[in-house]
Amino acid sequence: MQSDTHPKTPADWSKVLVKVAGRDQQAFRKLYDHFGPRLKSYALKNSAGFSSPSQFAEELVQEVMLLVWNKSHLFDSNKAAASTWIFTLARNKRVDMLRKNQNSEVSLDSEDFFPEETDDFDHVDHLHARQVGRQVREALMELPDMQRQVLQAVYIEGKTQQEVAEAFGVPLGTVKSRIRLAMEKLKLLHGEVN
Amino acid sequence: MTRLHPNEQELMAYAAGNLSAGKLLCIATHIEYCEQCRADIKRLADMGGSFLETAETAPLSEDLFERIMSKAASLPEIKSGDQTAPSVAETATCRRAAGQPLKSLIPRPLMKLIPDGYDALPWKRLGKSLRITYLPVGDSQYEVSMQRIAPGGKVFEHGHRGEEVTIVLKGSFSDHEGCYQPGDFVVRNTEDQHEPVASSDTECICLSLLSEPIRFTGPLTRLMNPFLQVNK
Numbered sequence: 001m002q003s004d005t006h007p008k009t010p011a012d013w014s015k016v017l018v019k020v021a022g023r024d025q026q027a028f029r030k031l032y033d034h035f036g037p038r039l040k041s042y043a044l045k046n047s048a049g050f051s052s053p054s055q056f057a058e059e060l061v062q063e064v065m066l067l068v069w070n071k072s073h074l075f076d077s078n079k080a081a082a083s084t085w086i087f088t089l090a091r092n093k094r095v096d097m098l099r100k101n102q103n104s105e106v107s108l109d110s111e112d113f114f115p116e117e118t119d120d121f122d123h124v125d126h127l128h129a130r131q132v133g134r135q136v137r138e139a140l141m142e143l144p145d146m147q148r149q150v151l152q153a154v155y156i157e158g159k160t161q162q163e164v165a166e167a168f169g170v171p172l173g174t175v176k177s178r179i180r181l182a183m184e185k186l187k188l189l190h191g192e193v194n
Numbered sequence: 195m196t197r198l199h200p201n202e203q204e205l206m207a208y209a210a211g212n213l214s215a216g217k218l219l220c221i222a223t224h225i226e227y228c229e230q231c232r233a234d235i236k237r238l239a240d241m242g243g244s245f246l247e248t249a250e251t252a253p254l255s256e257d258l259f260e261r262i263m264s265k266a267a268s269l270p271e272i273k274s275g276d277q278t279a280p281s282v283a284e285t286a287t288c289r290r291a292a293g294q295p296l297k298s299l300i301p302r303p304l305m306k307l308i309p310d311g312y313d314a315l316p317w318k319r320l321g322k323s324l325r326i327t328y329l330p331v332g333d334s335q336y337e338v339s340m341q342r343i344a345p346g347g348k349v350f351e352h353g354h355r356g357e358e359v360t361i362v363l364k365g366s367f368s369d370h371e372g373c374y375q376p377g378d379f380v381v382r383n384t385e386d387q388h389e390p391v392a393s394s395d396t397e398c399i400c401l402s403l404l405s406e407p408i409r410f411t412g413p414l415t416r417l418m419n420p421f422l423q424v425n426k
């Protein structure tokens with residue numbers, strides 16, 4: 001039914017996700033085996049405010065994987081990499097679970113905070129979008145370890161620059177300059193520099 | 195200091211979902227108008243995907259996959275290509291398709307809070323040309339409000355104790371530092387004192403985020419301060 005070679009590149013994962021849209025349970029299992037444990041570690045690093053971090057983390061994995069199963073037909077491999085798509089599902093689910101946990105009575109949720117991009121709204125140049133995605137991944141892989149770790153701590157783990165400085169035992173100025181260098185390489189700098 | 199986009203830390207925190215509701219909403223609103231920040235957010239999402247793809251792993255409960263599959267089986271089946279119920283975003287697209295230009299509509303992030311248009315909001319009058327209304331976003335750190343300034347109207351000079359972000363939604367306003375158009379993300383800090391004036395030809399509607407209540411600094415307007423307390 002499918003080869004046993006393990007997907008290695010983002011394009012491979014997109015193909016797996018397209019198979020999931022065709023209701024291929026083996027492809028879904030493959031995706032789960034790779035992304036499930038990574039989603040859990042992502043959730044554990046962002047579990048502040050939850051009384052049981054591991055319960056929250058597995059619930060997030062479950063909810064995200066259900067969304068993957070249920071929404072895979074909406075995934076468009078021309079627009080984004082599979083990992084980017086799964087990351088945004090996880091981010092949105094985490095925001096919603098956090099708000100629920102805080103008993104927020106307001107009806108706002110991740111659909112309001114992150115309206116989906118639609119074609120008429122955003123005249124997407126698909127080739128360009130894919131190239132940008134690849135550039136970002138390559139630039140990220142080429143970053144020196146220290147820059148990447150600091151960036152990951154701020155971005156994925158939501159730490160303040162001060163907290164990162166303490167965690168890594170380096171001065172705050174060093175953290176700021178590492179982030180700045182990383183952002184420059186990723187072409188993520190615009191506007192004025194504070 | 196004025197800047198017209200969120201800074202890179204704010205964009206990064208937005209893309210990662212690490213902001214409180216008020217700030218998420220303000221940045222989301224700015225992004226509806228700003229192609230440059232939209233492109234940055236896409237890059238940041240790609241970065242998130244890359245980090246996720248290469249993240250450390252944490253062991254999962256052995257039966258988790260089975261539990262997910264049994265839940266999946268209980269969900270209504272989705273056929274490939276079947277776009278089922280429209281999401282909020284798709285509904286927004288439909289409204290936009292009705293022929294109005296994007297910028298005259300309520301930005302998508304605010305549609306649930308402003309379902310019947312700006313006029314239907316419970317505006318409170320504060321002086322001759324300023325009206326204000328609070329938006330219940332469920333944020334314990336920030337107060338989110340809308341301001342509506344009559345054409346040519348002035349907002350009394352005021353200072354800030356905390357941070358104020360203003361996003362122009364309709365019309366334009368100016369102060370001693372410049373003129374601001376729809377989508378502009380105007381940041382004021384503690385040291386700033388300013389006296390915004392709406393452009394004379396049309397009213398100005400803004401979304402604003404405050405970390406602490408505004409203080410009007412003129413002697414007569416000081417009496418109004420109690421109306422502008424952050425409600426918590």
Ligand SMILES: [Zn+2]
Nearest residue numbers: 199228230231
């Ligand atoms: Zn912008």
